[in-house]
Amino acid sequence: MSHHTATDLDTRKIAFWTFIGSECLLFGTLISTYLIYEGRSTVGPTTREILNIPITSLSTFDLLMSSLAMVLALAAVSRGDVLWSRIWLATTAFLGTVFLGFQYYEFSSFVHEGLTITTNLFGSTFYTLTGFHGGHVAVGVLLLLTLLVRSFQGKLGPEKAMNVEITGLYWHFVDVVWIVIFTVVYLIQSG
């Protein structure tokens, strides 16, 4: 089935870039809300007291490496290398799951230290922002696992490389959003 416009561009790819554009507005709003309300909490814990920079640096590195695995998966699928496409797709999904593990650990330790989504404005905006991001990572992991299953079904050849590229666009977008969150929410606010 053809997916092309008069510009000879794939319509699915145009649609997906448009979706990513709309996601910029979503995360822009969430980050704005966090920055506005984060410092207005009347009770603790606050940003400086609770954020764990070493752990978050590790999860940031993990997500950056998952983006590398994703582009290597796309390259492998494009050249018809079945084995390496599976290895890199599985690696990307694994690193995404590790990131979610880091987030689970972080949320658990924050709750243990008394910060829930209802504790103060910092908690409300922090959990909403990072929770939305984590939800996006979870969706990305599901998309990657779906591609992996399709590969094992023998339905992920080079002719399906666009499907991998679109999943990759989503995955990298989740990565760039985290690049911003790591800087703005963690490093600058804790500094």
Place this chain on the structure above:
Amino acid sequence: MNQSHSQPAAHPSTGTYLAIATILTIITLVEVGVFYVELFAPVLAPVLLVLSAVKFSLVVMFYMHLKGDHKLFTLVFVGPLLIATAVLVALLFLFGVFVLG
């Protein structure tokens, strides 16, 4: 040559991907280093924002392939990104997080 219908546009080589990953790792290390060095405290925010912007751009240009892809994709991404940034800055001024003068 026309862009092939089901094939992605020409993408960077594996070597380029690895080089970008190395640069991203180094920048992340620098970010964390800057965070812990007291000397950078007065300029922490601008330094970190510049480093973050470099990382953001590298991922978008090379891993999301905007550098070699059709300009329309850049347009539909950068347009909303600029609007989001403008809204963010406007809201921060409106709510007194940023203050002029």
